[in-house]
Amino acid sequence: MSLRPDLARVSLVSLGCPKNLVDSEGALGEIAAAGHEIVADQALADVIVVNTCGFIESAREESTEAIAQAVKYKKRGSCKAVVVIGCLSQRFDLHDSDIDACFGIEHSGKLGDAIDQVLAGGRIHDVACPTEQWLEPDSRMISTPPWTAYLKVSDGCSNRCAYCAIPDIRGPYRSRPESLILDEARRLADAGVREIVLVGQDLTQYGEDLRHPERSGRHPELDSGSNRMPDQVRHDVSLAGLVRKLNEIESLRWIRLMYCYPTKVTPDLIDAIASCKRVAKYIDLPLQHADDGVLNAMNRRGSADVYEKVIDDLRAACPEIAIRTTFIVGFPGETEAAFGKLLAFVEKMRFDRLGAFVYSPEEGTPAAKLGRRVPRKVAEARYDRLMRLQQGISLERNRRFVGEKTEVLLEGSTQEGVFGRSYRDAPEIDGVVYLSGSDAEPGQFVEARIVDATEYDLVGKSES
Numbered sequence: 001m002s003l004r005p006d007l008a009r010v011s012l013v014s015l016g017c018p019k020n021l022v023d024s025e026g027a028l029g030e031i032a033a034a035g036h037e038i039v040a041d042q043a044l045a046d047v048i049v050v051n052t053c054g055f056i057e058s059a060r061e062e063s064t065e066a067i068a069q070a071v072k073y074k075k076r077g078s079c080k081a082v083v084v085i086g087c088l089s090q091r092f093d094l095h096d097s098d099i100d101a102c103f104g105i106e107h108s109g110k111l112g113d114a115i116d117q118v119l120a121g122g123r124i125h126d127v128a129c130p131t132e133q134w135l136e137p138d139s140r141m142i143s144t145p146p147w148t149a150y151l152k153v154s155d156g157c158s159n160r161c162a163y164c165a166i167p168d169i170r171g172p173y174r175s176r177p178e179s180l181i182l183d184e185a186r187r188l189a190d191a192g193v194r195e196i197v198l199v200g201q202d203l204t205q206y207g208e209d210l211r212h213p214e215r216s217g218r219h220p221e222l223d224s225g226s227n228r229m230p231d232q233v234r235h236d237v238s239l240a241g242l243v244r245k246l247n248e249i250e251s252l253r254w255i256r257l258m259y260c261y262p263t264k265v266t267p268d269l270i271d272a273i274a275s276c277k278r279v280a281k282y283i284d285l286p287l288q289h290a291d292d293g294v295l296n297a298m299n300r301r302g303s304a305d306v307y308e309k310v311i312d313d314l315r316a317a318c319p320e321i322a323i324r325t326t327f328i329v330g331f332p333g334e335t336e337a338a339f340g341k342l343l344a345f346v347e348k349m350r351f352d353r354l355g356a357f358v359y360s361p362e363e364g365t366p367a368a369k370l371g372r373r374v375p376r377k378v379a380e381a382r383y384d385r386l387m388r389l390q391q392g393i394s395l396e397r398n399r400r401f402v403g404e405k406t407e408v409l410l411e412g413s414t415q416e417g418v419f420g421r422s423y424r425d426a427p428e429i430d431g432v433v434y435l436s437g438s439d440a441e442p443g444q445f446v447e448a449r450i451v452d453a454t455e456y457d458l459v460g461k462s463e464s
Contacts, residue, residue: 004168005037007036007037008036008046008080008115008119009026009036009037009038009039009044009045009046009047009419010031010036010037010038010039010045010046010048010049010115010165011038011040011042011044011045011047011048011049012024012027012031012038012048012049012050012052013042013048013049013051013062013066014051014052014054014143015041015050015052015053015061015062015066015069015086015357016051016052016054016055016063016087017088017148017199018199018258018292018428019054019150019152019155019199019201020051020053020086020087021144021353022140022151022152022199023051023085023086023105023107023137024051024072024143024149024282025048025140025141025142025143026108026138026213026226027051027085027107027108027111027135028102028140028141029140029309029319030108030109030111030112030137030138030139030140030141030200031034031049031111031112031115031139031140032139032377033112033138034111034112034113034115034116034403036112036115038141038198039228042069042070042073042079042259043078043331044078045073045078045079046079046080046081046119047079047080047081047082047083047115047119047161048070048073048074048079048081048082048083048395049084049085049111050066050067050069050070050082050083050085050227051085051086051101052066052084052085052086052087052088053086053087054089054090054091054092054165054169054353055087055165055166055169056088056357056360056362057298057360057362058360060088063088064088065145065287067082067096067099067177068179070082071099072131072217074098075098076202078120078382078448079103081100081115081118081119081340082098082099082101083099083100083101083102083103083111083115084099084101084102084310085102085103085104085105085107085111085113086103086104086105086107087169088126089102089103089104089168089401090096090105090127090130090169090170090290090358091165091168091169092105094127095125096461098106098186098439099278100118100120100122100123100124101114101117101123101124102124102125102126102127102213103127104123104126104127104130105130105155105169105170106128106130106131107133107137107219107452108137108454109138110126113132116395116442121209129171130155130156130172130387131171131172132171132172132174133174134155134174134175134177134180135155135430136176136180136444138452140184142188142191143192144318144427145411145442145443146191146192146443147192147193147194147195147396147409147443148193148194148195148196148197148427149180149188149193149195149197150186150196150197150199150410151184151188151196151197152198152199152200152237153175153181153197153198153200153203153206153239153242154173154174154175154176154202154203154205154206155171155173155174155176155178155200155201155202156170156171156172156173156174156201156405157170157172157173157201157202158172158173158209159201159202159205159206159261159299161288161298161299161300161301161432161452162298162299162365162366162370163298163319163359163361163362163365164182164362164365165203165362165363165365168364170201172203172206172209173202173208174209174211175205175206175207175208175209175210175237176210177210178207178237178241178245181242181246182242182245182246185246185249185252186249189249189251189252191325192252192307192443193255194251194252194253194254194409195251195252195254195256195280195409195427196246196252196254196255196256197256197257197258197426197427198243198255198256198257198258199258199259199449200259201259201260201452202260202264203204203239203241203257203258203259203260204260204261204262204264204265204269205244205264206237206238206239206242207237207238207239207241210237211237211238219287221391221413238266238268238269238426239257239269239272240266240268240269240271240272240307243255243269243272243273243276243279244276244419247272247276247277247278247279249278250289252278253278253445254278254279254280254409254423255276255278255279255280256280256282256387256426257273257279257280257283257284258284258356258391258426259284259286260283260285261286261301262285262286262287262302262307262310262352263301263302263306263307263310264327265283265285265310265313266455267313267355270313270314270317270318271317273318273321274317274318274319274320274321275319279320280320280423281318281320281325281423282313282321282322282423282424282426283321283322283323283324284324284325284326285310285323285324285325285328286325287307287313287326288300288326288327288328288352289323289327289328289331289334289338289342290307290327290341290342290344290345290346291334291337291339291341291342291410292302292304293333293338294331294333294334294338296403297331297332297333297367298328298331299366304341306344307345308345308348308349308398311323313350320350322352322353322423322424323349323351323352323354324351324352324353324354324355324426324429324430325348325351325353325354326355326356326357327342327344327346327354327355327356327357327386328356328357328358328359329356329357329358329359329382329383329386330358330359330374330376330378330379330382330383331359331367331374331378331381331432332358332367332371332372332373332374332381333370333371333372334374334382338346339382339445341388343386343389345386345391346386346389346390347389347395348391350396350397351390351393351397352394352397353394353424353426353429353430354386354387354393354394355429356383356386356387356390357383357424358376358379358380358383359374359379382437387420391455392455393457394456395453395454395455398453398454398455398456398458399453400430401450401453401458402450402451402452402453403449403450403451404449405447405448405450406422406423406433406448406450406451406460407423407446407448407456408420408421408422408424408433408435408445408446408447408448408460409421409422409443409444409445409450410438410440410441410442410443410445410446411442412442413442414434416434416435416436417434417435418434418435418438418440418442419432419433419434419435420432420433420435420442420446421433422458430456431456431457431458432457432458433450433457433458433459433460434457434459434460435448435460435461435462436460436461436462437457437461437462438462438464440462440464446462447462447463447464448460448461448462448464449463451459
């Protein structure tokens with residue numbers, strides 16, 4: 001039990017993507033602000049909060065298992081209440097007698113009181129359609145290493161890709177007001193954060209709903225809650241403009257861009273990436289496929305030729321840029337010829353980083369109704385072929401750095417030395433640089449000369 005009888009020990013389990021992690025950090029901040037004690041060990045918690053992911057089948061299974069584990073603690077008597085929040089509960093409106101409180105994605109401002117209510121024996125079910133205005137958390141407790149933080153610039157999505165349920169789960173695209181983003185970035189920098197990672201379902205759509213609210217389907221009236229931000233028509237808001245303003249925060253070292261829609265990468269954004277010294281020369285550019293027929297079936301804008309032009313423009317303006325992309329294999333109607341076009345495109349483009357997924361049908365999405373399903377074994381074999389191809393490309397790209405110097409952000413140590421990330425490596429999803437000869441502490445930047453390379457990682461010696 002907590003040291004104070006009127007407060008509780010609360011453990012939060014965060015699942016899913018970095019965007020969901022930011023929501024979890026907002027929940028932690030709110031719970032702590034209410035006076036409750038945050039504990040990492042669920043076995044010590046009076047209340048367990050599970051922030052779920054409902055995006056794909058494997059994520060739903062992980063969320064269901066996490067809820068079941070929390071319920072086990074409750075039945076053993078060590079935990080008094082289980083609270084479920086996030087995408088899974090938003091998507092499927094969970095009703096379970098073992099869950100004491102259930103919220104969807106809009107739980108900000110509710111959790112402190114909810115914990116008090118469930119500890120008093122109350123039950124809560126509050127899953128409403130997402131608001132059409134930005135909902136700003138009151139506080140945030142950063143859970144990443146102190147030198148790196150994710151910075152959320154939007155919520156929801158309006159792209160309506162045929163395979164994706166996110167617009168139904170999280171609602172239409174809502175840009176976070178620029179002033180709030182800049183204020184938080186400054187607070188993070190003042191607290192010692194040196195790398196901020198911009199996240200949203202589609203960074204490149206940032207500001208479009210503020211410039212053209214009539215296109216977004218959003219309404220200008222205000223909600224009653226003080227943390228619901230009003231729509232304000234802003235003709236000067238864009239991702240490129242935001243990046244340039246973030247670049248003025250002197251104590252930041254890297255500003256990293258994730259989730260950029262390829263057809264919305266404008267010349268102005270390319271110029272901002274190339275010219276702003278604090279912007280990491282890195283972009284995450286999910287392409288999803290390179291066969292025009294498959295892209296059309298996916299309801300993805302652009303074509304292989306358009307994507308190639310974007311990549312060429314990025315590399316022309318910024319030759320050192322690292323490009324990460326993602327593809328889906330086994331989408332309905334993907335023939336062997338269509339998959340061959342994807343392989344040829346990857347071979348030609350030589351991506352620095354590449355992730356892939358085997359398509360899985362998602363209930364309620366247009367793609368789930370499509371015929372011409374690709375057998376699972378065929379799709380998995382295509383995945384293996386794609387990743388084997390990329391392994392060779394990744395090794396080739398990494399070997400270019402042998403003999404070169406690069407800046408490394410240290411993150412930890414091994415028996416042989418220390419490791420960190422270069423500008424080419426996003427947290428958690430990319431490779432690392434293993435270093436010898438450095439006694440610097442995690443969170444510091446060091447100069448390293450690269451002496452070896454593998455498919456995903458680099459090996460270097462410190463020269464700082």
